[in-house]
Amino acid sequence: MRRGSLFVEVLISIVVFLIGMMALASVMTFSLYSVTCSGIYLKADQELANKVETYMLTRVISHDVTPSDPLASLVSSNKTANIGGFSFNYSVYRYKTPDKYGSRYYILQHEE
């Protein structure tokens, strides 16, 4: 057996072991990140849905309301719909949360 061959074997073992450990660590990090983010996304989505729901309930009770929440924004206005000869003006509002990409709700609003 040559002198130093054990040292080389140990070094190779350490490198292989470290690669395995790094792979496991990255999988663990990704998994924990997914779990943590999932909770945050779910909360943000639910809060947004609650805001829309609250607004819809308010609107059923009182017709003279417009979305005033900071998460709501006017997307388009002065549009006209025709339902079998009955026309009315409407605008479209969007509820969107910055905490979750793609989470948004749209609502129609009657305009005088």
Added chain:
Amino acid sequence: MICKAKVRICKRPGAALLITVLVAFLMLSVLTMVVFNIAMNISHVERWQTAHYEKTRLVYLARSAVNAVIEAASDDIASLGASSSTPINKQGTIPITDAGAVSLDIVISGDASPYLIFRAKAYNASDQSVTVTAKYDTDTKKIIKWSGGL
């Protein structure tokens, strides 16, 4: 000799360390698999939630559309032309380009004595659809019943 009682370990001086490291590695692998499995399950739930979320979006659009039509009609309910002798059945489609490829089919039906039915069907390009119906009392000018949705 010092190693007389520990012949096996002396023959393989790194065996104990190797076993310890391998067992630790195995335990970490199992732990990682468990966490990864949890993450995959959560990802699966999120995918379901996204599909469900599309439907929720259609529900809000349909409900608000019914509300908007009723708000517009309640200002002058006679303009709909409904009476006990002439029930109406008005239909129309509203394309909502701002919300993606979503369309709303609105139907106003009834004889206004004293009820009118307002129905909105919201559907998207993925063939998901939601129908919401409201029963409107023309006497009290109130929605007395909501149905449909999720």
